[in-house]
Amino acid sequence: MSAGARPRKASRGLLAVLALVVVVLGAGFLLGRVSGGLGATQAWLSRVGPDGHGEDVVDVGGRPAALPPLPPRAEPITGPGRPPLAPQRFGPAGSRYTTGTPEVALTFDDGPDPTWTPIVVALLHEYRVKATFCLIGASVAKYPQLVRDIVAEGHTLCNHSWSHDLKLGQREPDHILADLRRTNRAIQAAAPGARVSYFRQPGGVWTKEVVAAARELGMTALHWQVDPKDWVLPLKRPAEIAAFVDAATRDGSIVLLHDGGGDRGGTAMALRTILPTLLARFHLAALPPGVDPPRRFGLDRPEHPGQR
């Protein structure tokens, strides 16, 4: 045996293990895609570790990823009975760009999605993190149970237009209002009594008109500060998504992620890193329901049903 044969053999063994991991993870993705429903969610989560402590848990670097204990939770800064978000003026067209407090808010756009929303909700549940979901009205009408599941977990809701209309902000004010109202009605029909306190313009293509329409309906125009572009093709690796979020997030950041609109397996896997990493650095919280009521903008009009 020549010198160096053993290390080469060892590295070949390591490569074989990594290849096996890739195959197993790929099978998990496929299983999730074809079987659908809660069974698929469990199957997918089992591939990335149902409790985060299994021996089969492998992070994107191929090393075992034991979860650190959760840090002690600080008193919530925002939420019911707490002061509203501090005003800030930095978002496009007057939209909100940070939480206005030290809390970091994770937001998930383009759902509900029958494959990926349950996986994201299960991961948030596991890490005891509340987030905000920006919902597409047509998908809400199709998958109302997913909206109820989101609300039951204590997450907050955001209107993301009826059909993800990137040009919504450029349309007539009546058209914009009708689109936002239709979406809110679908959310209310799916989850009666749930507040819809935020609107996010698809693509972030804000105009003064669409911000004004959101305000008229009692919703805060919700932009973001941290965008890892987890939806852009070719899809980023989970490690890239997680590293970007870790590097860019500051106190008060609103982080944009996606639980719909395509294959969000990379985002879901990145959450395995993002959630413990951010929890160790920040207090994570859903943007609170019922903030920035219409009167805040000098408007004297009834709150829309989602504000009650």
Ligand SMILES: [Zn+2]
């Ligand atoms: Zn979107």
